Amino acid sequence: MSLTARRLKPLLDRVLVEKIVAPTRTAAGILLPVTTTKLNSGVVIATGTGAWTQDGGLTPVSVKEGDKVLLPEFGGTQIVLGDKEFSLYHNDDLLGIHEE
Amino acid sequence: MSLTARRLKPLLDRVLVEKIVAPTRTAAGILLPVTTTKLNSGVVIATGTGAWTQDGGLTPVSVKEGDKVLLPEFGGTQIVLGDKEFSLYHNDDLLGIHEE
Amino acid sequence: MSLTARRLKPLLDRVLVEKIVAPTRTAAGILLPVTTTKLNSGVVIATGTGAWTQDGGLTPVSVKEGDKVLLPEFGGTQIVLGDKEFSLYHNDDLLGIHEE
Amino acid sequence: MSLTARRLKPLLDRVLVEKIVAPTRTAAGILLPVTTTKLNSGVVIATGTGAWTQDGGLTPVSVKEGDKVLLPEFGGTQIVLGDKEFSLYHNDDLLGIHEE
Amino acid sequence: MSLTARRLKPLLDRVLVEKIVAPTRTAAGILLPVTTTKLNSGVVIATGTGAWTQDGGLTPVSVKEGDKVLLPEFGGTQIVLGDKEFSLYHNDDLLGIHEE
Amino acid sequence: MSLTARRLKPLLDRVLVEKIVAPTRTAAGILLPVTTTKLNSGVVIATGTGAWTQDGGLTPVSVKEGDKVLLPEFGGTQIVLGDKEFSLYHNDDLLGIHEE
Amino acid sequence: MSLTARRLKPLLDRVLVEKIVAPTRTAAGILLPVTTTKLNSGVVIATGTGAWTQDGGLTPVSVKEGDKVLLPEFGGTQIVLGDKEFSLYHNDDLLGIHEE
Numbered sequence: 001m002s003l004t005a006r007r008l009k010p011l012l013d014r015v016l017v018e019k020i021v022a023p024t025r026t027a028a029g030i031l032l033p034v035t036t037t038k039l040n041s042g043v044v045i046a047t048g049t050g051a052w053t054q055d056g057g058l059t060p061v062s063v064k065e066g067d068k069v070l071l072p073e074f075g076g077t078q079i080v081l082g083d084k085e086f087s088l089y090h091n092d093d094l095l096g097i098h099e100e
Numbered sequence: 101m102s103l104t105a106r107r108l109k110p111l112l113d114r115v116l117v118e119k120i121v122a123p124t125r126t127a128a129g130i131l132l133p134v135t136t137t138k139l140n141s142g143v144v145i146a147t148g149t150g151a152w153t154q155d156g157g158l159t160p161v162s163v164k165e166g167d168k169v170l171l172p173e174f175g176g177t178q179i180v181l182g183d184k185e186f187s188l189y190h191n192d193d194l195l196g197i198h199e200e
Numbered sequence: 201m202s203l204t205a206r207r208l209k210p211l212l213d214r215v216l217v218e219k220i221v222a223p224t225r226t227a228a229g230i231l232l233p234v235t236t237t238k239l240n241s242g243v244v245i246a247t248g249t250g251a252w253t254q255d256g257g258l259t260p261v262s263v264k265e266g267d268k269v270l271l272p273e274f275g276g277t278q279i280v281l282g283d284k285e286f287s288l289y290h291n292d293d294l295l296g297i298h299e300e
Numbered sequence: 301m302s303l304t305a306r307r308l309k310p311l312l313d314r315v316l317v318e319k320i321v322a323p324t325r326t327a328a329g330i331l332l333p334v335t336t337t338k339l340n341s342g343v344v345i346a347t348g349t350g351a352w353t354q355d356g357g358l359t360p361v362s363v364k365e366g367d368k369v370l371l372p373e374f375g376g377t378q379i380v381l382g383d384k385e386f387s388l389y390h391n392d393d394l395l396g397i398h399e400e
Numbered sequence: 401m402s403l404t405a406r407r408l409k410p411l412l413d414r415v416l417v418e419k420i421v422a423p424t425r426t427a428a429g430i431l432l433p434v435t436t437t438k439l440n441s442g443v444v445i446a447t448g449t450g451a452w453t454q455d456g457g458l459t460p461v462s463v464k465e466g467d468k469v470l471l472p473e474f475g476g477t478q479i480v481l482g483d484k485e486f487s488l489y490h491n492d493d494l495l496g497i498h499e500e
Numbered sequence: 501m502s503l504t505a506r507r508l509k510p511l512l513d514r515v516l517v518e519k520i521v522a523p524t525r526t527a528a529g530i531l532l533p534v535t536t537t538k539l540n541s542g543v544v545i546a547t548g549t550g551a552w553t554q555d556g557g558l559t560p561v562s563v564k565e566g567d568k569v570l571l572p573e574f575g576g577t578q579i580v581l582g583d584k585e586f587s588l589y590h591n592d593d594l595l596g597i598h599e600e
Numbered sequence: 601m602s603l604t605a606r607r608l609k610p611l612l613d614r615v616l617v618e619k620i621v622a623p624t625r626t627a628a629g630i631l632l633p634v635t636t637t638k639l640n641s642g643v644v645i646a647t648g649t650g651a652w653t654q655d656g657g658l659t660p661v662s663v664k665e666g667d668k669v670l671l672p673e674f675g676g677t678q679i680v681l682g683d684k685e686f687s688l689y690h691n692d693d694l695l696g697i698h699e700e
Contacts, residue, residue: 007699011695012662014695052659052660053152053154053156054154055155055156060152062112063111070179077695095110096116097111098108155254160252170279172277195211196211196248196288197208198207199207199209253352262311270379291311295310295314295377296316355456357455362412372477395488396408396411396416396448396488397408397411400407453554453556457555460552470579494511495579495588496511496516555654562611563611570608595611595614595677596614599609600607
């Protein structure tokens with residue numbers, strides 16, 4: 001988890017996510033087959049405070065820092081913060097939370 | 101029903117569905133004719149808590165875990181969880197519940 | 201009216217309709233001319249409980265089981281339940297009720 | 301005015317209209333010139349109870365049975381009821397009422 | 401101002417307007433140059449009672465009979481009433497009132 | 501500022517603006533270079549009373565007569581009033597106010 | 601920070617931003633490699649008071665003068681004020697705040 005990313009406060013209903021990259025070789029350096037589960041998942045790094053409603057209220061964001069989330073195949077905004085790549089999603093675009 | 105899928109909590113008004121695949125051969129191995137009813141149905145594995153309204157309320161999801169639902173011909177997001185394929189639908193896209 | 205169809209509970213503002221097919225020959229087997237009124241009508245088999253409003257209320261469905269309804273020329277979702285064909289319409293798409 | 305049409309109850313904000321056809325020959329059989337006013341008007345045969353608002357209220361229909369209305373050049377749903385042709389309009393699509 | 405037009409009651413937020421045609425020759429019959437101000441203006445002949453809001457209220461029409469209004473270059477519905485041409489505009493489409 | 505324009509009362513959320521044309525030669529007749537700041541600005545001549553909300557309230561216009569406003573590059577309705585050209589903008593389309 | 605820009609008051613939910621340009625050579629004149637982080641960021645110079653809701657309330661702007669914000673790759677309105685280039689964004693289009 002990048003300290004730099006932690007210092008970006010997403011606005012409104014946006015969620016900052018660091019994608020989980022499936023390892024392609026083991027710690028010992030052995031190449032893993034490509035057929036390994038290619039999960040489109042990420043870890044929530046930071047969230048906005050939510051979108052404003054027409055009543056002056058806030059629709060809360062559905063996830064919190066540290067949640068492991070299932071991401072849509074397309075969409076999200078790719079950004080680079082401190083040499084690492086992150087993604088910003090609107091809360092509505094996140095599909096689900098992987099519970100453990 | 102997959103334990104892994106059970107551990108995905110869909111967000112907002114999303115519903116996680118496992119499609120029902122019509123058997124193509126009997127338990128004894130006899131091939132069934134293709135004309136067997138090709139139902140586009142599924143079983144609800146998990147649901148979100150509902151979509152937020154502009155009033156700060158939640159529009160509830162219309163189905164619950166275990167419901168057998170009629171699915172639209174197109175749409176839904178295909179996802180793979182623990183080697184099995186599932187679909188995520190917005191609550192509004194589900195057509196009906198097969199009551200028994 | 202199909203028992204199987206009766207056992208499908210449409211969701212939200214959907215209405216399950218069985219289309220009325222104009223008879224093409226009489227009970228005695230005499231072929232009727234094609235010019236017989238080709239009504240695009242159906243019988244309501246089951247209805248949803250209505251669509252949710254932003255206030256947490258339900259907009260009621262305008263028709264009830266047994267109503268004979270005038271259908272739009274296009275639209276509706278064709279589904280097969282127990283070897284018979286039915287259609288699902290959103291309540292808003294139904295044009296009128298044939299009163300008797 | 302057709303009895304059959306009278307027996308169709310339009311749903312929601314729909315209005316059933318019978319178009320006024322300009323006579324092309326007099327009662328005595330004399331052909332009238334084509335330049336006679338080609339009014340796109342009709343008589344209201346039946347109306348729905350109105351469209352639902354997000355508050356659970358009904359937006360009333362602006363016309364009543366017997367009103368002579370000015371119709372838009374395009375739009376409306378043509379339907380045949382008991383050998384006569386009628387049109388269904390959404391209340392919003394009617395342009396005005398010819399007062400007498 | 402046409403009596404026939406006066407007898408058309410526009411529905412909802414519609415405004416019946418008679419366009420002002422710039423005179424092309426003087427009362428004495430002298431042809432005026434084409435460069436005369438080509439105002440796209442009109443006189444309000446009749447108005448609807450306003451559009452319904454989601455609260456069951458009426459958004460009032462901004463103009464009244466006799467107001468001289470500035471019209472948009474395009475849009476409006478051309479209609480013929482008693483041999484004269486008029487236009488129907490939605491209240492929102494009128495640009496301004498020429499005050500005197 | 502044109503008296504004629506002052507006599508146009510914009511409707512709803514419209515704002516009547518007279519664009520500021522950068523002088524191309526000095527009072528003494530000396531031609532100025534084209535590179536002079538080409539501000540897309542204008543002076544507010546008159547405003548509407550605001551747009552109606554669904555609650556029967558008025559969303560006020562953000563500018564007042566005499567304000568010097570920054571205009572969008574495209575949009576606005578060009579009109580001619582008393583030989584001078586003006587523009588009508590919806591309040592939402594104005595970018596900012598030049599404070600002095 | 602430009603004094604001229606400070607004197608532009610953005611309207612409604614608009615935010616005036618001065619983009620941060622990555623230095624391409626050091627103070628001593630040494631050219632920096634192009635691969636230096638190309639941040640799409642800016643400093644907030646001024647903000648509007650917020651957008652009006654249908655309730656007559658104001659949805660506040662999420663940033664304040666001096667905030668260092670992450671900007672979307674596309675969008676925003678480029679404007680020139682006093683020989684310097686600035687950008688106007690709608691509050692919703694700003695991605696996040698760089699906290700320090």
